[in-house]
Amino acid sequence: MTQKNIEKFTKIKDKYFAKLEKLGIKSLKLNTDFQVLKLDVNNIDGLKNFIWRKFNSIVKENDRDFNKLQHIYFEMEQFLKNEQKGKDSTYVRALFFEALIKYNKEISKGVLLEVVIIGKNNPNICDVCKNDNGKTFNFDYALNNHILPHKDCMCKSGCICNMGISSKRDSHGKLIYLD
Numbered sequence: 001m002t003q004k005n006i007e008k009f010t011k012i013k014d015k016y017f018a019k020l021e022k023l024g025i026k027s028l029k030l031n032t033d034f035q036v037l038k039l040d041v042n043n044i045d046g047l048k049n050f051i052w053r054k055f056n057s058i059v060k061e062n063d064r065d066f067n068k069l070q071h072i073y074f075e076m077e078q079f080l081k082n083e084q085k086g087k088d089s090t091y092v093r094a095l096f097f098e099a100l101i102k103y104n105k106e107i108s109k110g111v112l113l114e115v116v117i118i119g120k121n122n123p124n125i126c127d128v129c130k131n132d133n134g135k136t137f138n139f140d141y142a143l144n145n146h147i148l149p150h151k152d153c154m155c156k157s158g159c160i161c162n163m164g165i166s167s168k169r170d171s172h173g174k175l176i177y178l179d
């Protein structure tokens with residue numbers, strides 16, 4: 001049993017420590033902070049709490065860097081889905097889309113953008129998600145309203161719709177510039 005726990009513990013630790021380091025946490029600091037805890041290998045929950053706290057600490061350190069935030073929130077959602085089954089990850093997905101939209105605004109260089117909902121081509125998705133598939137939204141509307149994940153989604157595993165952001169074009173196919 002203990003051998004199995006060691007393997008499980010190590011697998012989770014290695015997987016997420018690598019992700020945390022990729023997101024910018026220094027390996028030395030991460031490992032030092034971890035060792036201070038002196039966690040027992042049977043304490044998988046303690047390990048997961050540690051990882052979650054570290055994710056939150058990089059959110060705080062990068063709270064103006066929307067490009068970075070998209071990546072952090074993406075990994076946080078994956079973590080909740082894979083390691084905290086049963087916990088709601090919808091709000092993290094909403095934060096991910098918010099960062100995505102804000103980042104695209106930053107790099108748009110004054111070009112008018114629009115947002116399109118990209119649904120999954122899957123017969124099991126709910127009507128809410130199905131009906132919005134391909135729908136485009138005014139960029140400012142998307143910026144100020146959480147359009148994804150769908151709040152009234154009834155899909156079994158939650159809304160998995162995605163979002164595409166592109167530059168809006170006029171009837172002549174030309175980019176539209178904001179003053």
Ligand SMILES: [Zn+2]
Pocket residue numbers: 128129149150153159160161
């Ligand atoms: Zn949806």
Ligand SMILES: [Zn+2]
Pocket residue numbers: 125126127128129130150153154155158159160
């Ligand atoms: Zn749905």
